[in-house]
Amino acid sequence: MNDTSKPGNDRSDRYYQRHIFFCLNERKNGEACCTQHSAQSAFDRCKGQVKAAGLSGPGMVRVNKAGCLDRCAGGPVAVVYPEAVWYTYVDEQDIDEIVESHLKNGKVVQRLLLPAGVGR
Ligand code: FES
Numbered sequence: 001m002n003d004t005s006k007p008g009n010d011r012s013d014r015y016y017q018r019h020i021f022f023c024l025n026e027r028k029n030g031e032a033c034c035t036q037h038s039a040q041s042a043f044d045r046c047k048g049q050v051k052a053a054g055l056s057g058p059g060m061v062r063v064n065k066a067g068c069l070d071r072c073a074g075g076p077v078a079v080v081y082p083e084a085v086w087y088t089y090v091d092e093q094d095i096d097e098i099v100e101s102h103l104k105n106g107k108v109v110q111r112l113l114l115p116a117g118v119g120r
Pocket residue numbers: 023024025026032033034035067068069070071072075076077
């Protein structure tokens with residue numbers, strides 16, 4: 001049950017309902033990084049789909065770039081807050097499903113969840 005007596009726990013007072021952060025870290029030393037796995041195009045796709053769905057802006061969804069989120073072994077990765085749900089994705093269909101299911105309707109996309117133990 002949500003405790004709405006504490007600041008920040010009442011969803012109506014949040015500036016954005018949800019944030020999705022995409023790791024766009026790039027390493028030039030050959031180590032694994034999310035940009036090796038089309039993270040930039042996934043970020044662009046997500047921004048476009050969120051806008052096209054009318055979900056962008058205050059009170060709704062914000063799509064943000066992030067540096068390394070320290071879960072590189074599962075890359076490319078993105079995380080949705082406030083639920084703190086971590087995703088790994090492959091293609092545009094995966095991004096579209098995250099937008100439609102989670103960002104629009106609040107339903108986690110189970111098949112794209114990043115396994116709990118994956119780190120750097
Ligand atoms: S490079 Fe993307 S999580 Fe580290």
